[in-house]
Amino acid sequence: MDNIIKTAHDLNRGETSTISNVIGSKNMIVSLLKQGLTPGTLIEKKFSGTFGDPVAYSARGALIALRNEEAQCLQI
Amino acid sequence: MINITLIGPHNCGKTTLFNKLTSSMYKTVNYPGSTIEYCKGTTSPKWGATFNVIDTPGIYSLYPDSIDQQISVDTLFNPKNTPDIAVVVVDSTQLARHLPLLITLKESNIPIILGLTMLDLLSKQGSTIDSQKLGELLGVEVIELNINKTEPIQQLLKTVTRVYESKKTDAKIIKPREPNNSEIISLFQKGSEIEKSTIISAQNIQDQKHFNWDSILLNPVLGFLSFILTMTLIFSSIFWWAAPLMDLIDSGFGFLVGFCKESAPDTWWGPFLGDGIIAGMGSVIIFVPQIFILFVCMSFLEDSGYLARGAMLVDRPLRAIGLTGRSFVPMLSGFACAIPAMMAARTISNKKERLITLLILPLMTCSARLPVYGLIIAFLTPRDKPWLGGLMMTGLYFAGILSGSIIATFASKMKILQNTDKSKFILELPAYKRPQIRTVLVFSLQKTYHYLKKAGPTIMIISVALWLLTNLPLKEVQSSGVDAPITKEFAHTSESWAAKLGQKLEPIFEPMGLDWRGGVAVLCSFAAREVFVSSLALMYRIEDEGEEQIKVRLLNTMEKATFMKSNQKVFTASTCFGILFFFTFALQCFPTVVVCANETKSKAFAFYQLIGFTVFAYVGSIILVQGLRMAGIS
Numbered sequence: 117m118d119n120i121i122k123t124a125h126d127l128n129r130g131e132t133s134t135i136s137n138v139i140g141s142k143n144m145i146v147s148l149l150k151q152g153l154t155p156g157t158l159i160e161k162k163f164s165g166t167f168g169d170p171v172a173y174s175a176r177g178a179l180i181a182l183r184n185e186e187a188q189c190l191q192i
Numbered sequence: 193m194i195n196i197t198l199i200g201p202h203n204c205g206k207t208t209l210f211n212k213l214t215s216s217m218y219k220t221v222n223y224p225g226s227t228i229e230y231c232k233g234t235t236s237p238k239w240g241a242t243f244n245v246i247d248t249p250g251i252y253s254l255y256p257d258s259i260d261q262q263i264s265v266d267t268l269f270n271p272k273n274t275p276d277i278a279v280v281v282v283d284s285t286q287l288a289r290h291l292p293l294l295i296t297l298k299e300s301n302i303p304i305i306l307g308l309t310m311l312d313l314l315s316k317q318g319s320t321i322d323s324q325k326l327g328e329l330l331g332v333e334v335i336e337l338n339i340n341k342t343e344p345i346q347q348l349l350k351t352v353t354r355v356y357e358s359k360k361t362d363a364k365i366i367k368p369r370e371p372n373n374s375e376i377i378s379l380f381q382k383g384s385e386i387e388k389s390t391i392i393s394a395q396n397i398q399d400q401k402h403f404n405w406d407s408i409l410l411n412p413v414l415g416f417l418s419f420i421l422t423m424t425l426i427f428s429s430i431f432w433w434a435a436p437l438m439d440l441i442d443s444g445f446g447f448l449v450g451f452c453k454e455s456a457p458d459t460w461w462g463p464f465l466g467d468g469i470i471a472g473m474g475s476v477i478i479f480v481p482q483i484f485i486l487f488v489c490m491s492f493l494e495d496s497g498y499l500a501r502g503a504m505l506v507d508r509p510l511r512a513i514g515l516t517g518r519s520f521v522p523m524l525s526g527f528a529c530a531i532p533a534m535m536a537a538r539t540i541s542n543k544k545e546r547l548i549t550l551l552i553l554p555l556m557t558c559s560a561r562l563p564v565y566g567l568i569i570a571f572l573t574p575r576d577k578p579w580l581g582g583l584m585m586t587g588l589y590f591a592g593i594l595s596g597s598i599i600a601t602f603a604s605k606m607k608i609l610q611n612t613d614k615s616k617f618i619l620e621l622p623a624y625k626r627p628q629i630r631t632v633l634v635f636s637l638q639k640t641y642h643y644l645k646k647a648g649p650t651i652m653i654i655s656v657a658l659w660l661l662t663n664l665p666l667k668e669v670q671s672s673g674v675d676a677p678i679t680k681e682f683a684h685t686s687e688s689w690a691a692k693l694g695q696k697l698e699p700i701f702e703p704m705g706l707d708w709r710g711g712v713a714v715l716c717s718f719a720a721r722e723v724f725v726s727s728l729a730l731m732y733r734i735e736d737e738g739e740e741q742i743k744v745r746l747l748n749t750m751e752k753a754t755f756m757k758s759n760q761k762v763f764t765a766s767t768c769f770g771i772l773f774f775f776t777f778a779l780q781c782f783p784t785v786v787v788c789a790n791e792t793k794s795k796a797f798a799f800y801q802l803i804g805f806t807v808f809a810y811v812g813s814i815i816l817v818q819g820l821r822m823a824g825i826s
Contacts, residue, residue, distance in 0.1 A: 147618055149376045150252045152289035156381075163410035167508035170517070170617055172410055176289040179406070179621040181504040181517075186618060 124173060125187035127161040133192040134158055135175075140189035152176045153190060193234075194356050195244045197267055198307075199297070200281035201290050202250030203497075203622035205309035205339065207231075209281060210247040211631050212339055213239070230263055241349050246275070249539075254296055255370045258541040268302065269367045276359075277352050281307045281337075284314045284321050285623075288387040292379035294330065296371065301363040303355050306334045307348065313623065319393045326390045405624050409501055419505050422498070426489040427527075427589065434481035441481070445474030446742045460682070464659060467730060471742065472655025475563070475726035476648050483559045483643050486528045487636035495627030499524075500619055507617050513597045514604020516540060517617050519549040523596075526556030527589075529643065530784045534791050542615050548603045550792055551801060552596035554779050557589050559643075560721040564775050567725050568768050571747055591776055646783065650720050658716065658730045661690035686756060690731070703814040704774065705767030707755045714771075718780045766820035770813040777809035 127133060135157045138145050153159070153175055162179060163172040170181045182190075200206045214233035231247040248264035256262055268275060280297060282290040298304060308323060327334040333355060335348045371379060408414050449466040456462030493499045499521055507517025518540045525533035533553045540546040557565075565588055573581045663682040694708035701711030713727035729742065732749045753762045779785065779802045789798035 141614060143614065144616065145373060146376070147257065147616055149373060149380075151618055151620070152292075152380055152383075154377045154380045163406050163415075164412060165410050165505050165508075166412050166416035167505075168412070170504050170507050170619075172406070172504065172621055177283075177286040178289055179623075181500075181507075181617065181619045181621055183507070183617045186616065 122192050123188045124159050124161065124182070124190040124192055125171075125184050127159075127192070129161050129164060132158055132160040135190050135192060137191040138189060139191060140186075144186065144189055148186065148189060151180060152178070153180070159190065159192070193242060193244050194276045194352060195246070195273075196277050196279055196352060197246045197248060197275035198279050198281060199248055199264060199268065199293075200250060200307075201252050201283070201286075201293060202620055204250065204281045204283045204286075204290060205337070206250065206281045207247055208339055208628070208631075209279075209307060209309070209337060210245060211628075211634075212345060213243075213245050230267060235349065239345060239349055241353065243349065243352065252293060253371075253376075254293075254300075254368060259538040265367075268297075268300070269365070274365050275302060276356055277305060278302045279305050279307050279348070279352075281309055283310045284308045284391075285310050285317065287321075287391060288380060288383035291330075291383035291386060292376070294332070295379055295382060296368050298330075298332070299366075299368040301365050303359045304332050305348070305351055305355060306330065306332050307337045308334060309337050309339070310623075311336055311338055314391075317393075319391050322390045322392060326386065329386050329390070406501070406621075409498070410504070415505060419502060422493070422502075426486070426493075427586075429489065430482050430485050433485050437481035438478050441474065441478050442743055445470060445477070446745070449474075449742065463663075463682075468656050468659030469652070471729060472652055472659075472726050473648075474742065475655070475722060475729075476644065476651045479559055479563060479722065480640055480644065482562060483528060484636055484640045486559065487639045488632055490524065490528070491632045491635045492627050494521075495625070495632060497622040497624045500621045503619060504617075504621065511615070513600045514545070514548050515600055516542065516545045516549075516615060517619065519545065522549055522553060523556055526553045526558060528639075529558050529560070530554050530556065530781065531646075531787050532639070534784070534787050537791065542613050544604070544613070545615060547792060547797070548600050550788055550797075551603055552600050554781070554784055554788075554801070554805065555592050555596040555599070555777070557592040557776075558721075558781075560781065561588075561775055563722045563725045564717070565772065567728075567743065567746070568771055570743065571750055571763060572765065572768050588772065588776065595776065651723055651726065654716050654719050654723050655726055655730065658690065658712075658727055661693070662688045662730055662733070664689055703818065704770050704810075705762070705764065705817045706771075707753075707762050709753070710762060710767075714774070717775075719782065721775065721780050724775075761826075764826045766817045766825050769820060770817035773816050774809045774813040777805050777812065779805040 122133075124133070124135070135153060135155050137155055138148050138153065140148075157175050159173050159175045161171060162174045165171065168184075170183045171187060172179050172181050173187065174180075198206045198210055210231065210233070213235050215236035215238070230249075233245050233247075235241065235243045235245060246267055248267050249260040251261045251264045254265055254268075256265055267273075268278065278297065280294045282294065294304065294306060306327070308321065308326075311321070314321060321336075323334040323336050333351050335344060335351060337344045337348065339345075409418055448470050452466035452470060453462050456465075490499075493502070502524075503517040503520040505517075506520050510516055510519055519537070521539070522533045522536040525536050530553045533556070534550055537546055537549045537553070540549060565585060569581045569584045573584065665688075666682060667687070690712060691708070694712045697711050697715070698708040701708065701714065704714075706714065709731035710728070713724050713731055716727040717724035725746075728750070729746050732746075732753050750763045754760060755762060785798050785802050788801060789795045792798065
């Protein structure tokens with residue numbers, strides 16, 4: 117079942133989707149929510165840098181760098 | 193006087209507003225009862241009214257997760273010192289994301305004014321904002337802060353007075369309860385609704401057509417190349433741009449020293465003023481160009497928005513050694529001075545990563561090491577091959593980074609530092625902007641002044657004390673003839689008080705290849721590393737006056753220096769490598785130890801760090817020197 121639910125990490129560069137759910141540890145969820153990465157927010161994968169981790173995402177007019185581990189907490 | 197506190201998320205334009213209000217005339221002050229700093233100033237006279245203004249680190253919520261953000265919350269809710277007015281600065285292009293902070297803060301009863309920034313960016317995106325409606329929806333006064341004009345600032349200050357006068361005096365200031373997850377979500381929903389009803393977008397947005405620097409700077413290949421290029425540019429500029437200025441300062445002080453001694457040849461105060469005071473001062477001031485240039489580069493990078501990208505680019509490699517991308521800025525500052533660097537580490541929310549960063553920061557090649565490295569490298573390399581010196585200096589920078597990485601790797605595996613707090617890296621990358629030259633210069637001047645104020649007195653005291661110790665006691669000398677009057681003369685260095693003390697220490701320093709004079713200079717470097725150079729000059733009594741520059745004279749003197757008992761040269765290649773090794777690792781900076789104890793809230797941490805690095809440096813340099821000698825390198 118796990119591979120059916122996609123996350124922001126699975127987006128291709130330039131692809132946009134809506135966050136459906138935020139998962140992970142309590143601490144992680146709060147940190148992501150505080151940044152405005154709430155369910156219903158549009159998120160676009162923008163730049164992946166040299167190592168492909170962290171990756172810069174655009175959401176609510178801001179460019180936010182997230183580690184892949186964190187992006188995997190944002191279900192789309 | 194009315195106290196205004198500026199509050200808002202990262203990169204919302206808070207500090208730009210602060211600089212505008214105070215004309216960049218501010219100072220960093222300690223938060224009462226702690227060592228935590230914030231920026232405090234008063235409004236510039238050109239705005240008419242006078243207010244106290246406080247700038248705070250960026251926050252997204254009133255329940256922050258790093259120490260720097262805690263400062264902002266503390267300035268708001270300190271019962272003895274609550275702000276009269278909080279100006280919440282909000283980026284108009286990120287309204288929905290920035291409003292939740294303001295909405296929560298409204299419950300605290302602190303009078304609020306909303307300052308809207310980045311309006312030029314908003315209009316570039318083809319949108320406008322209905323700030324009147326925004327104010328009505330939120331129930332606060334809204335000021336459109338077009339920072340480049342004077343009217344909005346005046347309007348803001350007028351509003352501050354009005355809101356202050358009309359505020360309810362009986363309202364008790366309370367810290368709002370921490371919202372739970374669903375409340376956070378609904379805060380952002382409210383933010384989005386307000387954004388939708390106040391931002392008026394034009395029909396066809398052509399924002400995507402703009403050239404985006406990130407397509408190069410965060411590009412998989414070009415991104416890292418440009419990062420390396422930027423860093424190389426910074427570090428080479430510290431040397432190339434500063435070199436002519438440093439030579440000029442050196443010559444100037446060399447001339448002054450000579451002048452003092454020549455114009456008062458038979459007095460005690462001529463040499464005292466020259467060798468003791470002026471040469472001591474010169475040894476501090478000579479590094480001003482390098483430090484200033486480093487700070488200009490740093491604040492230029494920070495203001496442009498690149499520093500956050502740098503942190504993102506190096507997060508992966510730094511994570512491999514137990515650090516985080518957020519360690520990047522402290523480490524970069526560490527090349528100037530470990531003290532501001534340790535304070536910059538407050539932005540690291542994970543405790544373990546923060547401690548490891550604090551642990552290795554003293555290994556970054558700080559500006560106080562430059563003079564020592566510069567002198568020894570100049571001594572080791574032929575003068576017609578400056579590139580060799582440059583290469584060695586680069587090597588020493590890498591040695592600092594490499595040893596820091598190795599120690600970080602080991603420390604991250606240690607049981608004591610394990611904690612359950614999971615490592616995170618969520619960092620907003622600000623929009624690029626052109627740095628304000630005035631802000632950059634004021635910042636760099638302040639930091640440079642800070643350096644002079646910190647290092648200056650120490651170096652002066654040590655120089656004067658050393659001069660006295662190496663020249664006293666006075667001895668009575670009878671010139672030729674029995675009837676000639678007895679005059680008093682300074683002692684030779686070998687008969688001075690310093691010699692008596694120093695010779696007892698020689699056994700400690702001899703394994704490092706140093707005689708007692710070099711040993712005293714090493715001891716003095718524990719007051720501040722750069723003191724080593726001025727102490728060497730005093731201990732070895734520069735006598736070759738033919739050269740103009742102090743440094744060249746010192747090099748010639750070092751060339752001739754020999755052990756008193758054996759006539760063997762002191763400064764051989766192996767000794768010099770030993771000194772370089774010692775200075776790479778030894779924690780010779782007392783202020784750093786104090787700041788580290790404060791930042792970690794652990795005297796034991798700072799103590800073990802001091803002892804660990806210094807013992808390693810001592811033992812390591814002995815092994816290196818003796819090993820080189822066994823290998824046939826004198």
